[in-house]
Amino acid sequence: MDLRMDGVSVTVDGAELVRELSLEVPGGRVVGLVGPNGSGKSTALRCVYRALRPSRGTVWLDGRDLGALSLRESARSVAALTQEGGSDLDFTAAEIVALGRTPHQRGNRPLDAREREVCRSAMERMDVAHLADRGVLSLSGGERQRVLLARCLAQEPRVLVLDEPTNHLDVRHQVGLLSLVRRAGITVLVVLHDLNLASAACDRVGVLSGGRLVASGTPREVLVPELIERVFGVAATVVAHPRTGAPQLLYSLTDETEKEGRTL
Incomplete structure (x- = not known):
């Protein structure tokens, strides 16, 4: 599934945080956004997972205006791990992961056998199956991050949006996560601060500065x-x-x- 940002600008309280951003994320590719603090990276991602509506411009999902889709329809295609993705409620890790199935369900019916297997597999892939019955508030920052990533995988998205996904992760899990992203075969837009991780994990990299895209290309071309x-x-x-x-x-x-x- 292709993702394209076409002239996207975001103005909040009179400040233009993103300016005329045009960026293509081809289907099945990993595209990274890098830039200094305050350059507009997270704001741009919020337009993709619909936490913000662009002030101007359009986000296209396989040629369809993302803003014209129902929230349920877009959630079936786009999963997001945000910097504010925690929970104040002490659900178990397994319950958090099961929430990834919400866009595919109607009402409060229990998960069927296939959906339980999807959740189990997602937890195995993120190395959190042993935490299934633990309250999420009792987990370390890194463990919680991996549970939230498992929730994204359980959503079975076609586009994965990741905002600083390696925060709180030790080196082994940073490498494991980005290796998983590379192998997943889905469209990925990811914000990373570590330029070396971006170089290793991304097919293409966009560099933001002052809300504008100042460079875009392969890591070798850009970095x-x-x-x-x-x-x-x-x-x-x-x-x-x-x-x-x-x-x-x-x-x-x-x-x-x-x-x-x-x-x-």
């Missing part, structure tokens, strides 16, 4: 020293990963960054 210093304010040396050949960044402080660090 170059000149752009990194201009957008992020740090000097970087690009080396090839010894196994995959993907560009990896080694950072050093610029003079300006050193001066800023001394004032913190």
Whole structure:
């Protein structure tokens, strides 16, 4: 399923947070959004999972205006892991994952055998099956994040929207999650702060700065020293990963960054 953002702008309280953003996410590909804090990444994602309505522009899902679909219809296609995806209610992990089936159900009927298997498989894939009967509020941040990701998988989406999915995860689960995303075969739009993870996991990368898309292309095309210093304010040396050949960044402080660090 193709996803396309066409001239999307978002204005909130008089501030334009996203400006004329046009971005294509081809079916079955992983596209990452990177950029400094406050550059509009999460705001752009909110337009895709319909937490925000664009002030201008359109989000297209397989050629259909996403805003014209019913919420249930779009939820059957698009699953999202947000930065605010926690729960204040102490559901069990299994109950949280089962909520992923909500867009596919009518009324309060119990899950059938197939749906229970979908949930079980999602928990296995995210390494949380052993937490099934634990209250979600008793889990660590990383465990809770993996439960919420399992809920997304249980939704059986065709488009997966992930906002900083590696937050709270240890290195093993960061690598495992992004490997799973690569193998899933669905359309993925993901915000990542770690540029090396973005390089390893994404087919294409879009760079946002000040709400605008300033670069888009493959990691090799986009993650170059000149752009990194201009957008992020740090000097970087690009080396090839010894196994995959993907560009990896080694950072050093610029003079300006050193001066800023001394004032913190």
